[in-house]
Amino acid sequence: MAVIDTLIVFAVSLLIGALGIYVGARVITNTEDFTYALITALIGAAVWVLVAFLIGWIPLLGPLVALIAYIAVINYRYPGGWLNAIAIALIAWLASLIVIAILAALGVTTFDAAGVPGV
Numbered sequence: 001m002a003v004i005d006t007l008i009v010f011a012v013s014l015l016i017g018a019l020g021i022y023v024g025a026r027v028i029t030n031t032e033d034f035t036y037a038l039i040t041a042l043i044g045a046a047v048w049v050l051v052a053f054l055i056g057w058i059p060l061l062g063p064l065v066a067l068i069a070y071i072a073v074i075n076y077r078y079p080g081g082w083l084n085a086i087a088i089a090l091i092a093w094l095a096s097l098i099v100i101a102i103l104a105a106l107g108v109t110t111f112d113a114a115g116v117p118g119v
Contacts, residue, residue, distance in 0.1 A: 012109065016099050017041040020092030021074070028087045029078050036077070044073040 021044075022037035031037075051069045056062040074092075075085035103109045 014038070014041055014045065016096050017045065017092065019099060020094075020096035021088065023095040024088035024091030025078055027091055028084050029080055031078060040074060040077045043077070044070045047073050 018038040018041040025031040048070045051066040
């Protein structure tokens with residue numbers, strides 16, 4: 001049962017992250033493709049995990065490099081350069097936070113289950 005629970009948390013987290021990226025990309029670059037945002041979220045999560053695994057243990061530097069790597073994925077996938085990528089990531093984080101807060105208020109999930117850093 002733990003494997004199924006893990007897969008459900010992963011899927012919900014991925015969908016929430018993709019929704020956040022979709023909202024950010026729509027606001028910043030006027031891109032309206034949820035599938036593209038979903039793939040970006042999946043790649044971004046994989047890059048984040050890989051970088052965090054390799055150097056995440058280094059205080060301050062590890063998480064900072066993981067964040068930069070995540071933003072680099074957004075920068076690669078969406079037009080507009082680094083400032084747009086940072087703006088998309090920030091809006092994605094805020095949108096994800098709002099969705100998680102709503103789901104937590106409804107009793108569907110908790111803040112720690114969704115996998116959004118800093119919540």
